[in-house]
Amino acid sequence: MERLAERRIAVCVGPGGVGKTTVAAAVGLARAQAGARVLVCTIDPARRLANALGLQSLGNVETRVPDHAFREAGLQPGGQLFAMMLDVKRTWDDLVARHAPDRARRERIYRNRLYQQLSSALAGSQEFMAMEKLYELTTERDYDLVVLDTPPTAHALDFLDAPERILDFLGNDTARALLSPALHAGRAGLKLFQLGGAYAAKTLARFTGADVLKDLADFLAGFQGMYEGFERRAAAVRSLLSTPGVGFVLVASASPLAVDEALGFHERLHAESMPVAGAVANRITPSLWPEGESAPGEEALRAALGAGGDLAARLARTLAEHQLQARADAVQVARLFEAVGGAGVAIPRLRADVHDLRGLSQLAERL
Numbered sequence: 216m217e218r219l220a221e222r223r224i225a226v227c228v229g230p231g232g233v234g235k236t237t238v239a240a241a242v243g244l245a246r247a248q249a250g251a252r253v254l255v256c257t258i259d260p261a262r263r264l265a266n267a268l269g270l271q272s273l274g275n276v277e278t279r280v281p282d283h284a285f286r287e288a289g290l291q292p293g294g295q296l297f298a299m300m301l302d303v304k305r306t307w308d309d310l311v312a313r314h315a316p317d318r319a320r321r322e323r324i325y326r327n328r329l330y331q332q333l334s335s336a337l338a339g340s341q342e343f344m345a346m347e348k349l350y351e352l353t354t355e356r357d358y359d360l361v362v363l364d365t366p367p368t369a370h371a372l373d374f375l376d377a378p379e380r381i382l383d384f385l386g387n388d389t390a391r392a393l394l395s396p397a398l399h400a401g402r403a404g405l406k407l408f409q410l411g412g413a414y415a416a417k418t419l420a421r422f423t424g425a426d427v428l429k430d431l432a433d434f435l436a437g438f439q440g441m442y443e444g445f446e447r448r449a450a451a452v453r454s455l456l457s458t459p460g461v462g463f464v465l466v467a468s469a470s471p472l473a474v475d476e477a478l479g480f481h482e483r484l485h486a487e488s489m490p491v492a493g494a495v496a497n498r499i500t501p502s503l504w505p506e507g508e509s510a511p512g513e514e515a516l517r518a519a520l521g522a523g524g525d526l527a528a529r530l531a532r533t534l535a536e537h538q539l540q541a542r543a544d545a546v547q548v549a550r551l552f553e554a555v556g557g558a559g560v561a562i563p564r565l566r567a568d569v570h571d572l573r574g575l576s577q578l579a580e581r582l
């Protein structure tokens with residue numbers, strides 16, 4: 216993907232399960248092998264992939280993939296490849312520490328039970344923190360390229376919308392005021408409808424568990440006055456994402472739904488002037504014969520193999536089905552690539568999962 220060559224930030228986005236994490240790691244590997252100093256920030260990588268990158272645990276720790284790991288996989292180290300797993304909770308903690316007016320406030324937030332479950336309880340939290348971390352990694356470190364993987368959301372667009380939704384929630388003074396009696400009431404004597412149906416439903420639905428009002432009131436009170444700082448930071452992240460050094464990589468499978476979603480994302484990025492570097496159609500079924508030619512039929516196979524009827528018939532059917540799938544995939548891949556002006560790479564379904572440097576390098580070669 217040539218259009219990635221000059222970027223300083225690559226963000227892999229796309230529907231769930233299509234290969235974002237794998238492609239992010241492969242993009243990083245490709246650039247590192249070309250001599251660059253690269254960091255891949257992964258989110259929830261499969262354990263074996265994490266191991267292959269030398270990552271043992273969460274913690275926002277940037278870990279260098281050692282040269283001998285490259286050599287053992289039959290690769291030249293070239294540049295430097297670093298990897299890390301995003302630690303959502305710790306990123307929140309850092310963010311709170313940065314914005315809290317004093318220690319007491321910081322500790323109050325840290326102690327809040329909702330806050331402690333924030334990474335899992337607040338929808339969009341991972342996305343928000345991924346952006347936050349990206350900002351820090353690109354402004355405070357000196358990598359040639361930072362590759363960001365994005366969380367396994369049901370909808371790719373959540374990635375762009377999450378920060379705003381969370382800020383809406385943290386900055387909602389009406390909710391804060393309405394909930395404040397809950398802080399003092401023994402039992403929260405609150406009528407939820409006072410909150411305004413939509414806000415209450417939207418907000419409370421984000422949290423799991425029943426007796427949350429008091430925690431919620433305390434939580435919102437804790438964040439009071441910090442909103443502006445958060446908002447400024449989020450605005451900085453957004454403007455960073457629309458600089459030319461950024462390249463979004465749309466990752467999709469060849470399923471029509473996945474491509475629809477990737478195209479929706481592409482439109483949105485375009486509307487927000489966020490630069491797209493290209494698309495990756497992953498795990499596609501490659502065509503075994505050129506356009507116009509069809510798979511050999513039963514008769515031809517029988518003659519070629521000199522084999523009995525049953526084998527030739529089964530083989531003919533398998534090949535025909537494969538070819539049908541390949542044609543269907545090609546149609547979807549073409550839709551995807553057209554949207555990005557041809558800047559697309561198709562990666563076939565490999566025989567095994569991609570969980571080591573050798574597997575990644577097979578992808579990297581195609582990028």
Ligand SMILES: Nc1ncnc2c1ncn2[C@@H]1O[C@H](COP(=O)(O)OP(=O)(O)OP(=O)(O)O)[C@@H](O)[C@H]1O
Pocket residue numbers: 230231232233234235236237238259261365366367368497498562563564565566567568569570
């Ligand atoms: N080209 C490929 N061939 C074979 N297996 C692949 C290929 N690309 C990815 N995989 C495998 O598919 C699985 C899902 O990939 P991955 O975890 O990268 O997807 P993801 O988009 O990050 O998923 P999530 O949305 O859950 O984060 C992994 O087991 C990975 O090894």
Ligand SMILES: [Mg+2]
Pocket residue numbers: 235236237258259260364365366367
């Ligand atoms: Mg993933």
